[in-house]
Amino acid sequence: MIETQAGKEAAVAAASDISPVPAIELDGVVKEYQAHGEVVQAVKGVSLAITEGEFFSMLGPSGCGKTTTMRMIAGFEDPTRGTVRLHGQDVTDVPPNKRDVNMVFQSYALFPHMNVWENVAFGLRRKRVPDQEIKRRVGEMLEIVALTGREKRRPREMSGGQQQRVALARALVNNPRALLLDEPLGALDLKLRQAMQIELKRIQREVGITFVYVTHDQNEALTMSDRIAVMNDGLVEQLAGPREIYERPATKFVAGFIGTSNLLSGTAEAVSGGTATIRVGDRDRVLVPVADGTLEGGAVEVTVRPEKIRISHEEPGADLSAVRGTVAEVVYLGTYNSYAVNLAGGAEFTVFEQNARDSSITAERGDSVWLSWQPQHSYAIGS
């Protein structure tokens, strides 16, 4: 018993790098549906460990399986295969009303016939918590979400942002082991959404509960998360912190889904000292950092972010990666200029140039230019 526990903890520690027992653990979880006589795999095998107190996001386009994955954590869907563990305990067959996690639903799903207070008290009442304690906890929670004084309001009489906070309070008041949020800000307008992102992060710090956040909005995920699982087509493409997801996308999909990426196809010529020289087109060569032994000639794809690229008329230094192209379009976007550049090799690059003090534009449409960047800002990726 002790041995297996220790073994499990070691395995888990290796997976999460931080805490010994993860708050939520998915182990080879698969979800299949029958649709029109065919088996459809919504989730094709997801394994991940979410650490206690973490703000964890599942990010991906619609239909990528992120919501299904969350619903399996909540208990609304039964995995076809695999195991769901909450704090080390197998809950795969435990119904949602017996799981110590609570959910904030897309469009909130507030009880329309109950007022704010009754909505928030609902879970505690079902758990037969004494009335005095319910009063205290609901009062405290409404204070946290800044809804004190609105207890008697009906959901219908409230704004979207207020309903959002009621939904949050209704889930958090139960002091769950983890809070699951399914696109909770999707119905709000941009300004309110940004305000709520900061608000959510504050509340999460305040209550110290694990948040699992499902969204298709990369900005939301990057702003709030400690770690992000980028999902596509039922699989996790990359699981890492926001900075790493953005700076070092592991796959072509992640590079394309998060922010804007430029993709360059080339042929690896030489690998030495952790740097590969990639030939692009007939004339240009770029340098890419690689682990030794991972690239041995052949076709390769290189990605680089638009804001890392410098546009110039002069040929840049030999220590930089550089390619030649023609400016196809210049767009003035206030805080920065965006250039579309057609490369000699056929690819189209986007370059962001910060609108600095002199408000100048480096190149005009039709100019032949050099694009250059530091090799460490580009990555060779698998597709």
Add this chain to the structure above:
Amino acid sequence: MRRKIAPYLLILPGGLWLVIFLVVPLVFMASVSTQEGDVVNGFVQTFRLANFADALLQYKTQFLRSAGYGLAGTLLTIALAYPVAYWIAFKGGARKSTYLLLVLLPFFVSFVLRTVSWKFLLADDGILLQPLKDIGLVPADFHVLQTTVAVVGGLTYNYLPFMILPIYVALERVDPRVVEASYDLYSTWRDSFTKIVLPLSLPGVFAGVLMTFVPMTSDYVNASILGGPANTMIGNIIQTEYLVNNDYPAGAALSFTLMAAMLIGIFVYAKALGTENVLEAAAR
């Protein structure tokens, strides 16, 4: 100018229809209800309000019986309709409209014909009772026709779809995520049903009661086909006064008394049960 007239033009045909075929006869009947005389010598308007008192006193039993049958039938339809509506709304899946069509199928057969077929079904030597009598499960002189059970049963059967449909509509409008939220917040099925689903579907029950209680109470077909002399409802009395006794003032007075009683009943019912809570949940 034209825009202001258009809406009125739209209600004109329907409005005229109602005025000619509902309001005019009503006014005419109101006038008849206070007249005196007989069909041979003609009726004379004497503003005799005692017609109402006479009618009410003479047929007090039938009034009360009709209300009782209507109430019993309504409660029975709720009990039978709710599970059906619930099942179609939540378990009907892709075949929902097929099931709804099945619910409405009886309407393709005439109301009277359906009731008459019940008479065959329930006859003393009919296909239901005769086998039971043969195997000795019920005594040989057992009968269902001409009893309260037959009339209330017939009423319940005939008006069941009018209860199923509004309850179904109300249940259909319950957001499945709201139900899921209740499970997420530790509800058992029972909690979820009594605290969430049932309250949210009450507007449907409320509408269903209006659509069944009123026609059941004034119904005369079921009592005349399935009932006996002890099951006469007020609808049968009104029919008899008009068509057999030719006592038009009595028939008119009874009709108006019934109408007034039901309007008051509905008003009280709406005040008591159709509270803001129920309607607010529906208005979402």
